[in-house]
Amino acid sequence: MSEQTARESAADGRRVVVVGAGMAGVQTAVALREQGFAGTITLIGAEPHKPYDRPPLSKGLLLGKAEDSAFDVDFASLGIDLRLGVEALGVRPADHELDTVAGPVPYDALVLATGAEPVRLPGTDDAPDVHLLRTLDDAERLRPVLAGQHEIVVVGAGWIGAEFATAAREAGCAVTVVEAADRPLAEALPEEAAAPMAGWYESAGVELRTGARVERVEPGAVVLSDGSRLPAGAVVVGIGARPATAWLAGSDIALGTYGEVLADDRLRTSAEDVYAVGDCVSFPSARYGERLLVHHWDNALQGPRTVAADILEAGTAPYDPVPYFWSEQFGRFVQYAGHHAAADRTVWRGAPEDAAWTLCWLRENRLIALLAVGRPRDLAQGRRLIESGRTLDAGVLADPARPLKEAVAG
Known part of the structure; x- marks a missing residue:
């Protein structure tokens, strides 16, 4: 019997449950099958939509240039049990069970792939004209806003803020971007790299206000801490994201400073038979000599291969990628x-x-x-x-x- 066949035989009857039906979760399920896993795979997603890719949300889908960003994966033919609209509530590692709104789900190996969620602007949870851009439903709510060519205030000059401002200008909206720091992308890039990007806003007809903090949002306006009032038919918030791991409270799975799952260099968590992949996890990088928390699409694409190989006990190499990210703006x-x-x-x-x-x-x-x-x-x-x-x-x-x-x- 070959080594691969032996691994496949040993995997028969095992149950792998993947929580999160975004890029990281879908690619984990696919990688398991590609690498020969013959057991049961259950993929659980909180959203009711067929699993989809997120980058098009701030690009073609938002402007109506693309109607669908669903992954081209035939889950049925791969023998993947896809359960949508099911929210995860917690994990009981000692019992090897995942708790969900639909009841407990037993597992032999569990993969956490719940991604990240946007940071909300304080005091705006119930404001009808304040939007986030993270999900398909968010994009659908924003499409008529752009089509109506409203005056839009974007809070945050990070990657998402710049991409949304780009789309809004293309749609003919008047756009003002408010950034608390003194330059765009202040948390992502040093000054010499980010400073040249400030001019991109002006050339695109976008007003960029740096060193500006939002005091409150009122109907039709954003009020800044210096008393300035900016007209706003809609407000889009892009002030960062945090790992979507609050549901793991009490699960005895170690979390880091930002709420990220702490994993080792094979993406194994502190709990036996529990892995984490994508935006919700940090891992030690020998290449850079520190732990990395990478909120980028390419990380969600690469990590699943390591997780799948480790579940199959295939002698995986440490997970230590060169992080990669791309953006289209202005x-x-x-x-x-x-x-x-x-x-x-x-x-x-x-x-x-x-x-x-x-x-x-x-x-x-x-x-x-x-x-x-x-x-x-x-x-x-x-x-x-x-x-x-x-x-x-x-x-x-x-x-x-x-x-x-x-x-x-x-």
Whole structure:
């Protein structure tokens, strides 16, 4: 009997339950089948909709350019028991049971893939004209707002805020973006990287107010802490997200500072036979020497393969990806790879006032992260250089006319 067949035979009769029917959850279920798992797979989602991809929500779907973002997965043919509209309430690891609104669900292995939920603006829970953009229902509520070309105030100049402002301007809305920090993306990028992006708002006809805090939201207006009143037919809040793990309270599964599930380098949690993947989990990165909490689509795509392999006891390598993220905003294609926190120098490829440029972060002359604006080839080559850890010649790296891969020293 081959090693693979032995694993498949041992897996027969085992029950894997996946909580969360977003990218991470769906890909975990699919990866289990692709890697030969022959047992029962139950995929549980809180939303009633067929599992769907989230990036189109702030792009084509919001503007009516795409009608469907559902995953192209035939769950029935894969033998995946898909249970929608079922909210998870808690986990009892000692009993190997998941508690849901529909009753307890027993498991042999449990995968937590509940993602993240948006941070709400205090005092606006019941405000009818205040919107979030995280789910399909959120996008459906916002489509007529854009179609009506309302005056819109966006709270938060992060990734989601910029993408929504882009869509709203394309729809013909008057848009004001309010940001408490002194620049866009203040929590995601250092000043030298984020500062050039402030000009993008103005060029797109969007008013950007930095250093501005929202005092309250009134019917038809947003009032700032300095007393300014901004007319607002609708308010869209994009001030960050937190792991959707409140339902795990009392489950004896270790959580971190931000409420994220703490996992090891195989994405195993502190509870036996319980894994976590995607936006709800942090993991130790040997590459960067710290624990990473990555709220990006690519992380939800890659992590499931590690989880599936570990469930199958296939001798998995540690999960230590190069984080990757992309965004389309104000006519620009923005890509980021790596983790820049430990950099000791930066190198520009092109100037920030150019239409296309790349900012590279180095540590001991090795590339650890880069931000590419309109230079997808830099991103592709740079990501491979980060993975390889090879020493670079900073002089060659700084020449935007030369392929980034030519900067390899020696």
